[in-house]
Amino acid sequence: MIYLDNAASTQIHDDVLNSMLPFLKEQYGNPSSIHRYGRLTRKAIHKARKQIASLINADPAEILITSGGTESNNTAIVGITSQFPSSQIITSSIEHDAILEPCKKLISNGFQVDYLPVDKFAMIDTLDLENIISKKTSLVSIMFGNNEVGTIQPIAEIAKICHENKVLFHTDAVQAVGKLPVNVKELEVDLLSISSHKLYGPKGIGALYIKDGVKIDPLILGGGQEFRLRSGTENVASIVGFGQACEIAKNHLVENISLIKKLQTLLVQKVLDEIPETTFNGHSEYRLSNNAHFTFLGVNGEDLIIKLDEYGIAASTGSACSVNTQKASHVLESMGFSLEQITGSLRLTVGIFNTKKEINETVDILKKIVEELRTVSPFKEKYSFGSKN
Helix, strand or coil: CEECECCCCCCCCHHHHHHHHHHCCCCCCCCCCCCHHHHHHHHHHHHHHHHHHHHCCCCHHHEEEECCHHHHHHHHHHHHHCCCCCCEEEEECCCCHHHHHHHHHHHHCCCEEEEECCCCCCCCCHHHHHHHCCCCEEEEECCCECCCCCEECCHHHHHHHHHHCCCEEEEECCCCECCECCCHHHHCCCEEEEEHHHCCCCCCCEEEEECCCCCCCCCECCCCCCCCCECCCCCHHHHHHHHHHHHHHHHCHHHHHHHHHHHHHHHHHHHHHHCCCEEEECCCCCECCCEEEEEECCCCHHHHHHHHHHCCEECECCCHHHHHHCCCCHHHHHCCCCHHHHHCEEEEECCCCCCHHHHHHHHHHHHHHHHHHHCCCCCHHHHCCCCCC
16 A cells, blocks of 8 residues: 555554553553552653643643544634633634534624635735734634645734734644644744644544643533543543654654655656646645645546555545535635536645655556546546647
């Protein structure tokens, strides 16, 4: 298999898995217990919290451990707005459903939600934010890097605008953390979401950075774990693995960025050089280094995925979380794409375990599949797919 769907999930790192095993077998105590077994697991959680915090230059006390990016986003949205009934929330039109769905629920509960538009590169205009933010605004939530097309937003500038208006700012950084330097103190964000399985850690675990002094209401009540913000017995093994993944990401960030960027550049250049009537989507400069999103005119993206899978190549059309809803990409619609362009889109996302050989092989196979699918395309005449050079 050639795995090129690293935006959906990554392969767990061997060192991460090895760090988890003792807490699945020998060190199985409940962290709330006062005996030795409990103290050992409580100490392991404390270490992991420091590792997670270190990756984004936060203080350990500012890290709320959650079940992943979706819970982190929901906690930020609901935990802040519950303190400001009927207030205004500002987000963008290209957010992940883990932001859009809680915002939709807030609308039904009497809140005002405004969605900032994006241009054809999936970039917001900060002037739009300045024009719409008001004294009624309780929270602004704009994603760091888009999960479909990879565009990176001007996070520090957005945070500055928010704070000038005395408004809290949250960013969904699930796709960004571990793929580029993220320093919460420099960015001056108030809340930031992270997911373990996007950076070679286990699934079902993540974190929400909550800046010191920011008050947030808990979603889950009970025994008072996680600073009384998320009750429930901790998933110790996964927390340990998440911490280890963050430490590995921090220690190898520069070399991993360089590796992934080279693979992305090779992939994009070969696809554009060898497959005609193809566009590279998202911002050319401000984008995640692992993301390559294309539109192959006259081809159905789902057909591409099925064919690629037959050749042992894993890819996607967009967010894995939206597959079951069977709806057109709201991200590409917001970018002004036609239905034809949306239909022919494919996302390839590289990771640290991919190789140059895999990229070359993928493009060779992709070229063959696109040519094959275009021979039966209803747009064959429109784009002269059948002509020979």
